[in-house]
Amino acid sequence: MDREILRRLELLNQLKLTEAEKEDVLSFFAAREAEHKVLEAIDTANTERMVHVMPIDTVVREDVVVKMFEREDLQAQAPETDEGYWCVPKVME
């Protein structure tokens, strides 16, 4: 992680970090990278790839429509709505 990668991530996530926040993030990732180096040293040649962290799989549901929420409740905390729509600052296509 360096300042150039951080700048790109800011752009992709539409975030503007302060200088102090940037220092925080950079030192956080520096520590994680150090941890990674330890993990990378482990020989995993004969280890099966872990597909998922949870020991469960195939949690599926039948294809049935259930209406559980009303729009008004979902939009109760929205900063702005109009005729059933959420409103966001104007974006260009």
Added chain:
Amino acid sequence: MKYETVIGLEVHVELATKSKIFCSCSAHSFGADPNDHVCPACCGMPGMLPVVNKRVVDFGMKAGMMLNCDINRVTTFDKKSYYYPDLPAAYQTTQWFAPVAVNGLVEIETSKGKKGIRIKQIHMEEDAGKLVHDIREDTTHVDFNRTSVPLIEIVSQPDLSSAEEVEAYLERLKSLLRYAKVAECEMAHGTMRCDVNLSVRPEGSDKLGVRAEMKNMNSIEAIKRAIDYEVARHIDAIENGTEELRQETRRWDDIKGKSYAMRTKETAGDYRYFPDPNVMPVVIDDEWFDSIKASLPEFPEVKKAKYMELGLSEYDATRLSESIAIAECFEDALSVCGNAKEAANWVISEVTRVLNAKGMSYEMLTLDGKVLGKLINLVLESKVSRANAKKILDAMFEDPELDPIKYAEENDLVMSNDTGLVDKVIAEVIAGDAKAVADFKGGKDKALMALFGKCMKQLKGNVDPATLRTMLIDAINKL
């Protein structure tokens, strides 16, 4: 110098499920109010847990098998991050590391013959919402009814080399997916959308040219025009240096007939794919796999060959095998009436006549072919005239429960075996129109038609036309 065009397609197809991919909201928002089919899961609220719709996996597998793919028996979901208001969670749940189907092959046929198009992969994913920009000047309005509607994305290898091949490939995908009943695939309805990746290189070169990507194309005709335009633009740039080609996403303006650069293409790293910890891996065991395999339909060309073996013409066999709904209607009717030629005629001319009159597509056909078979039997057994059988067919479209025999009896549509009645009606009609009789005797064949029509009307159509004609001529000649 001669050039060749290299095209790969990414085709998004909306799956025909009832509910969304990760929640129980309805997947059908046509005509619904904005945000009427949403819940905390599909509008990206914190803490929600997605649960996979089993039928999406069924359909993903089916699509994969129809396109000759290998099915990944452990298939997983991943997060694709990007920030845009139509994506409320700021990531799309899709498949990156272990998509449901890989390494397929689709055979197409063009004027140059047959060709195999390799499929790289088919992955399952959720659709994004809709943004409305023209309600108000100052804001964009967001409708999440379409978020999490299930899609599959079919990614081809860059094996296509012309607009004609692209058209044949898209038609083939449409036909196979409709046959398997997994999707409508109607570009005009947005249930099939297409991204075109295109580059041009000198013929025989093994190096790929600079690639342009055109997103969200929604008609085959527009795709063909866009391909022709792009090929000309690329060759012009290579030969005459009219512009420097860049790897980029372009927007096709079908009205102006031009494409425009949109933005430089993000690389895969920018989407920061990683396994979605909230969606458990889906393990497809043998029982599940085999049940899907067993549910696959015959391919259209297999049905066509079978129909020709029944003695049908190639034309009829093609018409019947074009759509799975038509093919099934024919097969059901045949199983009851046992007469392939009759069943084919009824489906090809009469069933499609009613569908056309109602403005319905073949896929919307819900007529029970077995009931059609019963109706055909009534005609073959001379219990109902052909003309009246067509009336009964019209009624069958209005009422799916209708029993043709009962309906014929209740509505006085049963053919008269009572030749005494026919004789009586003929005698009355002849007596009542001496001029027509004289005209016919004097050589005017048209006059017979008038008499024939009057008899038919009085008998309410319940007589075999050929029999009536013979009896009528006999009666006049006896005068």
